[in-house]
Amino acid sequence: MRSLAVLTVRNEAAFLLEWLAHHRACGFTGFLVFSNDCQDGTDAMLDRLQAMGWLTHCRNDGPYDERGIQFTALNGAARLEPVRKADWIAVLDIDEFVNIHAGDRTLPALLGALPGATAITLTWRLFGNDGIAAHEDMPVTDRFTACAPSVIHWPWRAAMFKTLYRNDGTYRKLGVHRPRSPDPDRVAQARWFDGAGRRLGPGFARQRVYSDYGQDNFALVQLNHYPLGAMDSYVLKADRGRVNRDGALGMDYWVERNYCSDTDTSIAALRPRRDALLAELRDDPVLGELHRQAVAWRQARFRRLMEDEPNRALYARLLMTPPARPLTPAQARQMIDHARRGMAKAGG
Known part of the structure; x- marks a missing residue:
């Protein structure tokens, strides 16, 4: 089985090796990674990883679709050999980690638990900042364990999902949250299941991007989502900007994702396998040095950003704001x- 994870990155070299090691440990056999306008050595790191046989690296230098950099990359991905040859595909971000609870916690175990599935929703579980101010060079999944409750009732964004789907021609384009451009002659035969193993209705085969909230969606698999990280990392993320649309990252984005009421360490079950792969990557003299340079770049960039009042104001607000309270x-x-009522009025 050839399982492909597709990723787009910009200035995220400090997190790349952990992400790759984790997803290789959980069963992904291939990676297709698009880079864009990197200043921290991410593109050089990807070139080295490609030379080592770990992934396929594509530079996504534009021009860009009006819907953003990530859409541009995904629109062209269907023509590429790694996508054509893949049996299963998931489009992920660098702050998302597949966390499988079935069997030995690998993709084959998940697919074995849902033998009839052609698509599986990987619902976010949001991991908050937990008052951590400074980035440290340690795995994100080890450091951030405070999270949203397993059953959350609002906002709907907390129940968004990414999709692991069979690359059988039912969908002809990759999408950020779900595969796109369904074949009208095949889509009715698609069999979608959620992360708890429940069969999903026809709406999911065509357009849904969030799971039903008010229920636990994680019995078999969840997507650990770390959208905030340390406070200084969030300032850098805001400086980088959004990859899918215009608009600054501010306190609204932070508050809607900074849930810390619960603790989840289940992803640590993969730590021994991940650590062995991560050590192999960091021991490479080229990758090891590029990783160290990336960490130093983040520290220097944060100091530079703190010279400007809007960035200082954002950082101070992060320091002052408590975690979000689940409704x-x-x-x-x-x-x-x-x-x-608002939707009914808008539609009427």
């Missing part, structure tokens, strides 16, 4: 009622 079911129902 009660009653509060969530109230928000859902407001949203439905």
Whole structure:
């Protein structure tokens, strides 16, 4: 079975080796990585990894689709050999880690638990900042363990998913959250399941991008999502900008994702396999030096950004703001009622 993870990155070399080691440990056999306008050596690191046989690296230098850099990369991906040859595909981000609970916690175990599936939703579990101010050179999945509850009622973004799907021609284009351009003659035969093993309705085969909230979606698999990281890393992320659309990253993005009410360390089950692969990568003299340079680049870039008042103001607000408080079911129902009335008015 050839399973492919597709990734787009910019200035994220400090996190790349952990991400690759984890996903190789959980069963992905191939990686297709697009880089864009990197100043921290991410592209050089990817060139080295390609030479070592770890992945395929494509420079995504533009021009770009109006929907953003990531859409541009994915639109062209279907023509590339790694995609054509893959049996299963997942489009992921550098802050997302597949966390399988079935069997030995690998992709074959997950697919064995859902033998009839042609697509599996990997629902986010949001991991918050937990008051961590400074980036340290250690695995993200080890350092950040505070997270949202397994059952969350609001906001809907907390229940968004990425998709692991069979590359059988049912979908002709890759998408950020789900495969796109369904073949009208085949899509009715698609069999979608959620991360708890439940069969999903036809809406998921065509357009849904978030799971039903108010229920646990993680019995077989979840997608650990670390969108914030350390506070200084968030300032760098805001400086980099969004990859899919215009608009600054500010406190609204932070508050809607900074859940720290629960703790989840289940991903540590893969740590021995991950650590062996990570040590192999860091022991390479080229990769090891590029990684060290990337960590130094992040430190220097943060110091430079702190010279400007808007960045200092954002950092100070991060320091002052407590974690997000999960809404009660009653509060969530109230928000859902407001949203439905607003949609009905807009559509009427």
